[in-house]
Amino acid sequence: MESSKSSRWKPSWWRGRTAVIGIPYAWLLLFFLAPFLIVAKYSVSEMGAIMVEDVAHVVDGAVKLSIKFSNYVFIATDRLYFHSYMASIKYAFFTTVFCLVIGYPFAYFMARAKASLQPTLLMLVMLPFWTSFLLRVYAWKGLLDEGGWVANLIVWLHFDRVLLAIGVIEAQGQLMHTSFSLVIGMTYTYLPFMILPLYANLSKMDLRLLEAASDLGATPWVAFWRVTVPLSFAGIIAGSMLVFIPCVGEYVTPELLGGPTTLMIGRVIWDENFSNNDPPMASTVAVVLVLLIVVPLAIFNKYQAEAQEKRK
């Protein structure tokens, strides 16, 4: 290898390159793709008496495939699943909207604050992100449970009547285990995901554009809506994706803060596997979730990112 100068490092470069590509590639094939294919296989099988019936049988020396779509039929006909998919999308959507409504002005004022102050503000937004997600959800249990101070405050302000009127809680003063507590919990935990990309976008904006708008006679309010907001569109999309995607498959928050009326799809998969002991059904629910929600979102996300790259 050392003998001829021209090929001094080429062979080892090649071996290095193969290893650098090959190790993570093999890892992902083995621990990401293969498990998912197994889920796909499970989704077309059924529970036997105690064990999952295998898709492939060997009958008289020949492999016989018995693919069963009964799980898919069941999902399509049973209302429970349809409702859970819709509920997941609904709660993820409202969480995203609330994160945007709170987060956009927040990111805006942060980006326009004194430059010396900005690193500290950024650090303060990042810090909750580093603390445990589970504990942040748990914190709301104490606040909204009967007697928690936020619950008391809401009842004292008679705000619970409003919440009851719009149908997000089921009884006056009963705030826990409702759509209300679920969406508040998710908004709380995912807010930093909305603020950070919006801040990154808004702080990079060329303020001379606003000057130009004002020279052309726009009031600050008009300039905000017609210059700042359209320019921050990429940040809005990025933040919304970062909130919406994990919310759809969320399990911990619905389990701790949601109730019987807020069944989301993550909980359905969990329950099918652990409580009903039916991995094939859990797999079918998972495959449908991936095909109907995750894949379209991922494609949209990629398309958006590429469009953004091109604009630069």
Add this chain to the structure above:
Amino acid sequence: MKTRTLFGTNFAKGFGRAWLAGGFLFLYLPMVTLMIFSFNHSRLASHWGGFSLEWYRKLADDTEIINGLWLSLKIAVTSATGSVVLGTMAAFTLVKYKRFRGRTFFSGMVNAPLVMPEVIQGLSLLLMLVAIQRVIGFPERGMFTIWLGHLMIGMSYAAVVVQSRLTELNPQLEEAAMDLGARPWQVFTLVTFPMITQSLISAWLLTFSLSLDDVVASAFLSGPGATTMPLVIFSRARLGLDPSVNAVATVMIVVVAICVAVASIWVARAERRRAAEISAAARDDS
């Protein structure tokens, strides 16, 4: 220069400050309340029964939590380290090797765990490991399988963090090193590695905290005797409010806050030192 932002008027300025203050209250008050109630003598969240360190005293004897914490730390340290190694390789592949067979597919697989609900990842890995175990009798569900799950999820996060740093690098520096006769491995250790150290540290901290906090994947992959701390906390929180959880939370938040503060100071200092060295080197040249 007069810039006309919405900050123009006094009213808008006040509104902006109020909004920021409100946002930070929203982000911090729940955590502060959680911490305060860890010192509550009463079991109830609705009633302040006086200051007490009772729950901390109980925590010291709570073997379930302590064993869980120990297991979580072991898994978090090892899986974060593994994630950074694998994630760096994946990031390096995506940034440096623009053409190889199956690149798009590879890139898709690196990014997919970021959008895949964790419930599905946990379920799929569980089903595969059960299938493997049925054939070869290994691996038993426990620490090792949890570790595998965390490593799989962490790798993607590490890859994204390292990738964004690698794309910023000036490729001419590596090319110069190669022109000067450095081997690829030397180019990586002497040129690339020092420039991406900071992102490696952030990736490690991120995957460490993800692993230390994980409930869903761990629940799917854990076996008898392997209960991580988040699983203990989760099962208690499910049953209702538990002051011992508040005490654990307070300890964890304080530790994390200190670590993040120390790490960010350290990173800022390293960055400043580097900038000083670079400008010193530039001065020597001229």
